[in-house]
Amino acid sequence: MNSFIKQLKNGIITENPNLVQLIGMCPTMAVSTSLVNGIGMGIAATAVLICSNAVISLLRSITPNKIRIAVYIVVIAGFVTMVDLLMQAYTPTLSKSLGLFIPLIVVNCIILARAEAYASKNDVLHSAIDGLAMGLGFTFTLCILSTVREILGNGTILGFHILGRAYQPALIMILPTGGFLTLGIVIAVMQKLTSKKGA
Amino acid sequence: MTITQIFSLMITAILIENFIFVKFLGCCPFLGVSKKMDTAIGMSLAVIFVMTLASIVTWIINTYVLVPLQLEYMQTVAFILVIATLVQFVEMVLIKVMPALYQALGIYLPLITTNCAVLGVAILNINKGLNLFGSALYGFSGGVGFMLAILLFASVRERIEFCDYPKCFDGFPIALITAALLSLAFMGFQGLKIW
Numbered sequence: 415m416n417s418f419i420k421q422l423k424n425g426i427i428t429e430n431p432n433l434v435q436l437i438g439m440c441p442t443m444a445v446s447t448s449l450v451n452g453i454g455m456g457i458a459a460t461a462v463l464i465c466s467n468a469v470i471s472l473l474r475s476i477t478p479n480k481i482r483i484a485v486y487i488v489v490i491a492g493f494v495t496m497v498d499l500l501m502q503a504y505t506p507t508l509s510k511s512l513g514l515f516i517p518l519i520v521v522n523c524i525i526l527a528r529a530e531a532y533a534s535k536n537d538v539l540h541s542a543i544d545g546l547a548m549g550l551g552f553t554f555t556l557c558i559l560s561t562v563r564e565i566l567g568n569g570t571i572l573g574f575h576i577l578g579r580a581y582q583p584a585l586i587m588i589l590p591t592g593g594f595l596t597l598g599i600v601i602a603v604m605q606k607l608t609s610k611k612g613a
Numbered sequence: 614m615t616i617t618q619i620f621s622l623m624i625t626a627i628l629i630e631n632f633i634f635v636k637f638l639g640c641c642p643f644l645g646v647s648k649k650m651d652t653a654i655g656m657s658l659a660v661i662f663v664m665t666l667a668s669i670v671t672w673i674i675n676t677y678v679l680v681p682l683q684l685e686y687m688q689t690v691a692f693i694l695v696i697a698t699l700v701q702f703v704e705m706v707l708i709k710v711m712p713a714l715y716q717a718l719g720i721y722l723p724l725i726t727t728n729c730a731v732l733g734v735a736i737l738n739i740n741k742g743l744n745l746f747g748s749a750l751y752g753f754s755g756g757v758g759f760m761l762a763i764l765l766f767a768s769v770r771e772r773i774e775f776c777d778y779p780k781c782f783d784g785f786p787i788a789l790i791t792a793a794l795l796s797l798a799f800m801g802f803q804g805l806k807i808w
Contacts, residue, residue, distance in 0.1 A: 444637035598789030606781035
């Protein structure tokens with residue numbers, strides 16, 4: 415149980431895939447325009463991560479070393495297709511607003527990186543937990559970014575107006591510029607915090 | 614396709630809907646290899662090359678294999694496999710035929726498999742309903758847009774080395790802020806409308 419919590423903390427904070435390992439940037443910036451999108455993307459990626467980590471770990475003893483990357487990609491692409499079809503069927507609006515970025519989960523570096531760095535060396539249970547932890551870390555980053563961007567750029571949170579009618583939305587936060595800017599500042603804050611802890 | 618259509622497709626892919634600054638495709642290599650000018654040039658040439666080839670091959674696969682067999686839902690799996698194979702193949706051909714070019718591009722090629730701009734352009738071609746020539750052109754101009762962005766960014770980044778900024782912004786954060794300012798400049802192109 416203890417190691418479970420440790421692994422979760424590792425994924426969400428100490429080795430957060432976006433903020434500390436600095437991978438998987440494209441979807442992070444692209445879909446974080448509103449909190450709903452952010453959460454949707456986070457859940458989709460987490461589901462793929464858990465399943466692909468588990469299967470890759472199951473196959474690890476019979477995967478020839480030379481073609482392992484190809485095997486990983488096929489496994490990941492299979493799960494992404496499933497998630498894509500499920501989302502088209504059950505959450506059509508969300509699926510439409512995430513658009514291109516659902517099939518692009520295949521080339522999200524986080525998933526391939528965890529397959530290579532963790533699932534190929536550890537047993538099924540731990541790999542699945544690692545997938546969950548990393549996925550939650552990704553979702554966590556997405557939530558922070560999309561909350562900031564939605565409040566500043568639209569004056570709403572989850573569609574509810576919270577800043578009052580007088581607030582003039584800073585449209586720029588929803589545009590691509592806001593994505594780069596917010597992520598840059600969040601990582602800077604993260605670096606500030608960790609460097610203080612170290613000192 | 615008429616000349617105007619070709620021109621408008623290219624300007625759209627390069628400036629108005631720049632892959633990095635507007636569509637957020639290919640940010641990882643964009644942030645990763647843009648520290649030095651020469652690596653940026655190598656990477657972007659490799660991207661242009663692979664994006665053009667991948668656009669052509671995936672279009673052919675989609676039109677002549679997936680659509681007749683009604684397997685469109687396997688698009689993602691088929692495309693990523695084709696791209697991965699293509700990249701390997703290009704690598705082998707380059708070693709044999711043009712060792713000098715391989716020397717220059719070699720280390721960037723494996724990275725391209727997981728570049729979302731390549732898979733992105735393949736899917737966009739199909740979504741936009743372009744024909745074979747249009748797809749190749751869109752792939753090529755998307756690559757040129759990537760090159761433009763990464764070269765601009767690399768030259769700015771080389772200068773940032775000598776600047777004085779808060780210490781916690783060291784590394785990635787300052788690069789992202791720079792990218793934000795550059796993308797702001799690219800937003801100016803949104804006003805362009807071409808018929």
